[in-house]
Every structure is written in structure tokens, then in C-alpha cells.
Amino acid sequence: MRAAKRQTVSPARGTLVERLVQGxxxxxxxxxxxxxxxxxxxxxxxRFRVSRTPVRxxxxxxxxxxxxxxxxxxxxxxxxxxxxxxxELFEVMAELEGVCARLSAQRMTPAERRALEALHxxxxxxxxxxxxxxxxxxxxxxxxxxxxxAHNAALEETVLAARRRxxxxxxxxxxxxxxxxxxxxxxxxxxxxxxxxDGDAAARAIRAHVQIVRAASAEFIASTHxxxxxxxxx
Numbered sequence: 647m648r649a650a651k652r653q654t655v656s657p658a659r660g661t662l663v664e665r666l667v668q669g670x671x672x673x674x675x676x677x678x679x680x681x682x683x684x685x686x687x688x689x690x691x692x693r694f695r696v697s698r699t700p701v702r703x704x705x706x707x708x709x710x711x712x713x714x715x716x717x718x719x720x721x722x723x724x725x726x727x728x729x730x731x732x733x734e735l736f737e738v739m740a741e742l743e744g745v746c747a748r749l750s751a752q753r754m755t756p757a758e759r760r761a762l763e764a765l766h767x768x769x770x771x772x773x774x775x776x777x778x779x780x781x782x783x784x785x786x787x788x789x790x791x792x793x794x795x796a797h798n799a800a801l802e803e804t805v806l807a808a809r810r811r812x813x814x815x816x817x818x819x820x821x822x823x824x825x826x827x828x829x830x831x832x833x834x835x836x837x838x839x840x841x842x843x844d845g846d847a848a849a850r851a852i853r854a855h856v857q858i859v860r861a862a863s864a865e866f867i868a869s870t871h872x873x874x875x876x877x878x879x880x
Contacts, residue, residue, distance in 0.1 A: 666694060666704035671814035674713050674724050675863075676821075677870030681726040685714060711811040727867055735812050736860035740853040742805040743792065747836055747852040748845035750795030759841055762791050766830075766837045773826045781826055782817055788833060792852070795840075819862035832858060 670690070673679040690701045705722045708714040712735070715725040754762070765788055772781040789809070793802045809816075819825055832855040839848035 662696065663700050663703045663707070666690075666696065666700055667707050667810075668813070669694065670704060670708060671711070671713055672817065674708075675727070675814040675818045675867060675870070679724050681724050683724045684720060685722040685724065687722075707810075711814075713814065729864070732815065732860065732864060732867075735808075735815075736856055736863075739805075739808050739812055740856035740860075742801070742808055743789070743856055744849040744853040745801060746792045746796045746805055747840065747848035749798060749801070750792050751840045751843050751845040751848040753797045754795040754840065758791070758795050762788070762795070763837055763841060765791065766833055769833075770830060773830045776826065778820045778826065781829075782820060785816075785829065792836075792840075815863040815867070816859055818866045819859050821866045822862045825862055828858070829855075 670679070670685070679685075685705060687698045687701045687705070690705075691698045694701070705714055709716055709722065712731050713725055713727070714722050716722055750758075750762075765784065769781060769784045769788070772784060790806075793805050796802065820829075832851070835851040836848055836855065839845075839851055
């Protein structure tokens with residue numbers, strides 16, 4: 647496995663595996679770990695300063711998302727990010743978020759609507775300052791608000807699981823020039839529809855947003871994975 651900068655992961659057990667998944671996934675999506683590279687548990691544990699147990703669990707979750715493959719006699723290796731796989735993941739994500747947005751427009755309480763609007767307006771300052779890291783965090787909170795606002799625990803659990811599978815790709819989109827402002831504008835259409843109680847418009851807006859995210863993610867990944875078999879923008 648190619649040498650990488652030594653990192654430290656917070657020892658908080660509730661977030662340890664998730665942080666490992668994020669760190670390894672970002673290295674894959676951003677091209678620091680190219681397709682075919684073997685992922686050694688001992689080396690990853692040393693790099694992130696953790697034991698092998700959470701590394702093993704992180705690799706299992708990454709395999710479920712399609713970023714890692716387990717091959718006989720080779721162990722875990724970095725998978726090729728296929729265009730078809732990316733399309734399928736985001737197709738599911740768009741439909742699930744569409745349901746959440748529609749139900750949120752119908753079911754959010756007045757307090758939840760105000761909180762969503764306030765979060766959205768506060769994020770405008772992050773766009774103006776170009777603070778990508780903080781905008782990413784607020785972006786996650788924005789979408790989580792839609793999941794909760796649907797007031798359907800089974801749906802929320804399902805969409806969160808789907809989001810974990812595309813999390814690294816959604817973070818990658820913000821490397822694309824101008825993406826912060828465009829993301830905010832797309833969110834704005836969703837917020838306006840929800841505040842008006844227009845479930846169909848909210849669902850259309852969020853589905854369109856998720857597909858734009860897919861295209862932006864694909865654009866970035868294509869620039870970091872030069873192999874011709876790796877995805878191109880669809």
C-alpha cells in the first residue's frame with residue numbers, strides 16, 4: 647500500500663469506526679489510494695493509531711459500499727469506482743430523499759421549519775467565505791433535518807444507511823469549483839417548497855439536487871482516477 651501521512655483518530659468508541667471509514671474512503675475517492683492497492687490491516691492500524699479490530703470493521707463497511715473488494719489470496723483491495731455503481735447508488739439516494747422531502751413538507755412542525763430555514767440561511771455565510779469543511783458539516787445537518795422532518799423512523803433509518811454508502815462521494819463534490827454556491831441554491835429550492843408545504847415540488851427539487859451531486863462527484867473522481875475504465879461524468 648502506498649505510503650500516506652500518519653493520522654490520528656479520536657478514541658471515542660461511538661465514532662471510531664465511522665472516522666476510520668471516512669478517512670479511508672476519502673483517500674480512495676480523492677485518488678490517494680488507487681484501484682488495486684492492497685489494504686493491510688496492520689499498516690492502516692499503525693497509520694490511524696488504532697487497533698486492528700476497528701480497522702477490520704471499517705474495511706467491512708467499505709466493502710459494503712463498493713469502495714473495497716475482498717479477493718481470495720489478496721485480502722482487501724481498493725475497488726475500481728464504476729460509473730454504473732455510482733449511478734445506482736445515487737439513484738436510490740435521490741428517490742429516498744425525495745420521499746423525505748415530500749413528507750417533510752407535509753409533516754414538519756412550525757419549529758422544525760424555522761430551524762431548517764435558519765440553518766439554510768446561516769450556511770450562506772460559509773458559502774461566501776468558501777469554508778468547505780464547515781459547509782460540508784452543515785450540509786449533512788441540512789439533509790438530516792429532512793430525514794427527521796419526515797417523521798418516519800423506518801424511512802430515516804433506511805435513508806441514513808444509504809447516505810453512508812455515498813458519503814465519500816458527496817464530500818468529493820465540494821472540490822469542484824463553484825460547487826458550494828450551487829449546492830446552496832439547490833437547497834434553497836428545497837427549503838422554499840417545504841416552507842410552502844408543497845411536497846411534490848420539494849421532492850422534485852431534492853431529487854434534482856442529488857443527481858447534480860452525483861455528476862459533480864463523478865467529475866471530481868474522473869480527475870483523480872485517470873484510468874479510462876474509471877467513471878466519466880454521466
